[in-house]
Amino acid sequence: MRVIVIGAGLGGLALANGLRGTGVDVAVYERDASPVIRGQGYRLHLGDVGIDALASVLAPERRAAFVAAAHVPKPRFVRLDPALRVLEEHDFGGRHLSVDRQELRDTLLADVKGLITYGKRLTAFQAEAGQVTACFADGTTAAGDVLVGADGAGSAVRRQYLPHARVVGTGLTQLYGKIPRESAEDLDHVFSAVTGPRHRVVGIALTRDYATLSFSARSEELPSEPHLLRSLVMEMTSGWHPRIRRMLADWREIFPLVLRTSVPVAPWNTTRVTLLGDAAHALSPAGGAGANLALRDAASLAAALTAGHPLIPELRSYEREMIDSGFAAVRASAANGARILGQDPLPS
The missing domain is CATH 3.30.9.30 (D-Amino Acid Oxidase; Chain A, domain 2)
Incomplete structure (x- = not known):
């Protein structure tokens, strides 16, 4: 099986790690010209979901080194007023890490650098005869058995595949x-x-x-x-x-x-094209869940693709869980964002 991954963000890199060495041929195509052409942001929060996903996709020694170097905050959310008086506190329980986004990206890149081709902006894909072909702006193409849109909130894969699925501003x-x-x-x-x-x-x-x-x-x-x-x-x-x-x-x-945030949509018919992370369910940062969901999707999709069972039923099972939990997180983040940040309500 050959898997074409569009996007070398956290989710795409995690998927490549999860498929590496399994017998699945994986190739990642990234529109940026290099992995250092732009900033990748700062701190990310990882909870149980993200930590478990890293354990699933990374080599044990690399995952252990990354976790050992990460910061462990107190497991709570605290809201204060401008005079620094406490207004509310919530204890989360579970495991929590505060990590630098670039350090996480470097960890995910370390073992899959040779699988990534940079400077490849997807313009379209074609699905026919049990194969999917990705078409890039430079005139080249890449064919595989599965195409995965891991290309973020502005996903070119989603725009063609699910033209009715919207990503809107939060205000x-x-x-x-x-x-x-x-x-x-x-x-x-x-x-x-x-x-x-x-x-x-x-x-x-x-x-x-x-x-x-x-x-x-x-x-x-x-x-x-x-x-x-x-x-x-x-x-x-x-x-x-x-x-x-x-x-x-x-x-x-x-x-x-x-x-920005995605607007939840109904489940779609499963094909050889699928999505993960923000390409499927972008959400505001009010829930602190985006990176965790992308990593979880990648680990779940890697497991589906390597299960050894018929492809479409495995992808359907992956998508069912990804859609349900992803859009539940979108709704929860929107509600939290409205309460604390003044985010616009999700469109109906």
Whole structure:
């Protein structure tokens, strides 16, 4: 069996790891020209789902080294007001890791570098005669028995395969950056959210080497000019606790991200084309679940493709679980995002 994977993000790389050495021929095609052409973001949260998925797809020694080097936060969510008074706390239980996204990506890349071809932007695919052919912008093609869209929220595979499936704006923009770890040592939770008027939110989470600080607000409140972002955030948090103001003054490497979410759709007929991660069920970060779901999808799909059973029933079983749990997480993240961040409701 030959599997064509479109996208070398976390999910696509995890799938390649899960298929490597199983007898399945896997090839990954990535539109970026190289793995270092753009930033990959900062801190990610991994819970039981993501940790178990890594154990499933990675070589044991590589997974053990990665987990041993990761930061372990206290397993709770804390919401505070601008005076830093605690408004609510939730204990999660289970296992939790705070990891650097680039370090996770490097771990997933280490054993599958030779399977990836860069500079390949998918323009279309053709399915016929028990085979799927991917067509790229440079005029080349690649054929396989299965095509997997692991190409994120803007998935070219999904656009052709499920043209009715929508990814929409949440009405929010989030600014991501870093602050010195020592600034937030006593806020070492899975996530701490300082929530102010008009759903303006400062989010804080530690990693081993730094803390991330995010600021969320309605998109219409934030300028498009990057050089104005810090000064505007300082204005929007005027009167907040001096400690938050000091964190914002130390904020660095800031970049904006317009938050989007998929709109759940009904299950589709299973074919030799399938999806994983954000390509199927993009969600806002309010649930902290995106990376975990992508890794879980990859581990589940790898298991389906190597089960040795008829292909379509295995893919159907994978998709049934992926759709149910993925869209449940989309709905939960949307509800949480509406309550805490002021996210727009999911369209019906």
